[in-house]
Amino acid sequence: MKENTATYVLIALFLLSGFIIKNPFILNMVSIAALAVIVVMGLNLLLGYAGQVSLGHAGFVGLGAYISSILAIRFNINPWLSILIASLLTSVFALIIGYPTLKLKGHYLAMATLAIGEIIYIFANNLVDLTGGHQGLTGMPMLSVGSFVFDSEKKFFFFVWIVVFFFAFISFRIVNSHFGRALKAIHEKELAALSFGVNVHLYKVVIFSLSAFYAAFAGGLYAFYLGFISPSSFDLLKSIDYIVMAFVGGIDSIFGSLIITVVLASLPNIMTFLQDYWPIVNGLLLVIAAMFMPKGLGGFIKWKRAIF
Amino acid sequence: MEKGDILKIKNITKHFGGVKAVDGVSFSVRERQIKALVGPNGAGKTTLFNIVTGLYKADSGEIIFKGKNLFLYKPYKLINLGISRTFQNIQLIDALTVKENIALGLHSKIKSNPVSIILGLNKSHERDVLEKVERVCRFLKIEDYLYKYPNQIPFGIKRLVEIARALVSEPELLLLDEPAAGLNEDETELLLKSIFRIWERGISILLIEHDMEFVTNCSHSIVVMDSGKKIAEGLPSEVMNDYRVIKAYMGE
Numbered sequence: 001m002k003e004n005t006a007t008y009v010l011i012a013l014f015l016l017s018g019f020i021i022k023n024p025f026i027l028n029m030v031s032i033a034a035l036a037v038i039v040v041m042g043l044n045l046l047l048g049y050a051g052q053v054s055l056g057h058a059g060f061v062g063l064g065a066y067i068s069s070i071l072a073i074r075f076n077i078n079p080w081l082s083i084l085i086a087s088l089l090t091s092v093f094a095l096i097i098g099y100p101t102l103k104l105k106g107h108y109l110a111m112a113t114l115a116i117g118e119i120i121y122i123f124a125n126n127l128v129d130l131t132g133g134h135q136g137l138t139g140m141p142m143l144s145v146g147s148f149v150f151d152s153e154k155k156f157f158f159f160v161w162i163v164v165f166f167f168a169f170i171s172f173r174i175v176n177s178h179f180g181r182a183l184k185a186i187h188e189k190e191l192a193a194l195s196f197g198v199n200v201h202l203y204k205v206v207i208f209s210l211s212a213f214y215a216a217f218a219g220g221l222y223a224f225y226l227g228f229i230s231p232s233s234f235d236l237l238k239s240i241d242y243i244v245m246a247f248v249g250g251i252d253s254i255f256g257s258l259i260i261t262v263v264l265a266s267l268p269n270i271m272t273f274l275q276d277y278w279p280i281v282n283g284l285l286l287v288i289a290a291m292f293m294p295k296g297l298g299g300f301i302k303w304k305r306a307i308f
Numbered sequence: 309m310e311k312g313d314i315l316k317i318k319n320i321t322k323h324f325g326g327v328k329a330v331d332g333v334s335f336s337v338r339e340r341q342i343k344a345l346v347g348p349n350g351a352g353k354t355t356l357f358n359i360v361t362g363l364y365k366a367d368s369g370e371i372i373f374k375g376k377n378l379f380l381y382k383p384y385k386l387i388n389l390g391i392s393r394t395f396q397n398i399q400l401i402d403a404l405t406v407k408e409n410i411a412l413g414l415h416s417k418i419k420s421n422p423v424s425i426i427l428g429l430n431k432s433h434e435r436d437v438l439e440k441v442e443r444v445c446r447f448l449k450i451e452d453y454l455y456k457y458p459n460q461i462p463f464g465i466k467r468l469v470e471i472a473r474a475l476v477s478e479p480e481l482l483l484l485d486e487p488a489a490g491l492n493e494d495e496t497e498l499l500l501k502s503i504f505r506i507w508e509r510g511i512s513i514l515l516i517e518h519d520m521e522f523v524t525n526c527s528h529s530i531v532v533m534d535s536g537k538k539i540a541e542g543l544p545s546e547v548m549n550d551y552r553v554i555k556a557y558m559g560e
Binding site: 184 | 387404434473
């Protein structure tokens with residue numbers, strides 16, 4: 001089975017599970033995990049295909065969440081439109097900031113993107129009039145289509161997996177096009193890409209911006225679903241969580257990342273006794289993955305399939 | 309510009325810190341000529357190559373390709389002008405099949421936008437691409453390897469795949485950076501034949517080479533560099549007997 005087919009089947013299975021699972025706690029948990037899946041898919045494009053790192057992705061999720069919430073609360077703009085505007089604004093922001101930043105490589109790029117995430121976090125904390133500071137922001141209207149309101153965990157669960165499907169679809173279309181080919185070339189052999197007509201810098205910036213769009217869109221949905229956001233949901237630790245999910249899942253495997261992201265995003269809620277120690281568990285998982293499946297779950301599956 | 313010259317290298321100089329890697333080198337490649345650039349290690353051949361392909365900036369000098377000043381073009385635009393290259397240390401993409409690697413050579417020819425990518429409207433492009441890739445593979449007799457990955461094919465074939473990738477965009481000038489390095493006798497023989505067949509199609513070739521025997525067998529004209537300077541230029545037979553060339557290669 002091709003990776004895209006396998007991924008669509010997996011998403012369909014998650015969708016169908018919504019008919020079986022009755023427990024709102026689990027539905028809620030998996031919905032939040034699905035939002036993380038969208039962020040990690042965007043990160044996959046950047047990290048796994050273009051080979052550029054971002055330690056500030058939670059910042060983009062935050063931008064999407066805050067901008068869309070503020071638009072809806074302050075300016076009474078329709079929630080859907082708010083999410084769309086916020087996502088577009090965030091990707092334009094990423095385009096502008098990515099232009100100089102993506103001239104950097106390796107550690108320098110990691111540091112610069114980390115700083116971007118931190119700056120967004122600091123703004124969210126300190127622009128108290130707009131964001132409510134560390135106490136957070138609330139009062140977002142519920143998402144609705146006509147008279148149909150997404151007012152239960154179940155309704156949102158179905159909806160968010162359909163959104164995941166759309167983002168997966170876009171990812172696969174990109175990855176399997178000549179654009180995706182160029183991204184892989186940039187990842188491995190930048191000079192070869194350049195020599196065969198790939199505008200390397202432009203492509204990096206475009207994919208950075210697109211992955212910020214993924215993140216911001218997930219952030220917007222998160223804000224309207226929970227009805228409450230605060231800066232701590234978008235801090236550096238969250239950015240690192242996303243990176244860990246992408247790495248353990250396999251940076252260039254959308255399928256592997258999907259599974260691992262759902263697992264890693266849900267585990268802290270199931271193993272509540274670990275609460276404060278979760279970062280340690282997360283770190284351990286990364287180390288174990290790096291030792292036993294250095295290319296993540298996706299790489300592991302490809303390797304197994306090559307053997308049998 | 310003298311008629312018949314496809315590439316004119318004029319007085320190129322390049323420093324790295326205090327080292328003069330290329331020092332006032334001038335020569336030209338005529339249309340439908342196989343020109344070889346030879347010289348011992350560190351002579352500045354690859355540096356000069358990288359200047360021609362825009363990866364390095366020269367300190368001074370000019371490079372004219374078909375009347376156009378190459379320094380006015382970004383490196384990724386050169387392929388559109390009709391210049392294509394291979395690399396000394398093979399630069400195939402491990403995550404892509406041979407077919408996809410060669411298709412990368414056509415990247416600049418595919419006109420499309422993000423919307424058509426997402427809607428999947430570029431299928432016809434991909435069919436064209438595949439057709440061209442298959443054609444060039446048949447030409448170089450590597451069609452058996454189309455769906456293999458670079459780490460599954462022999463070294464000699466990798467070199468041919470690199471050449472196929474450079475050739476698929478139908479360039480007018482092909483730059484080969486040490487195409488014979490690391491090849492065994494049979495593979496070298498095959499490469500030699502391939503280079504002639506490429507030349508027969510009307511493509512001008514500039515190649516860097518170490519191996520003097522290979523060069524004398526395949527080129528119409530040779531430029532010899534040593535310590536960044538051009539020390540000789542001419543027919544293979546002339547150059548081989550030049551005192552300075554022998555000195556550069558053999559020592560005093």
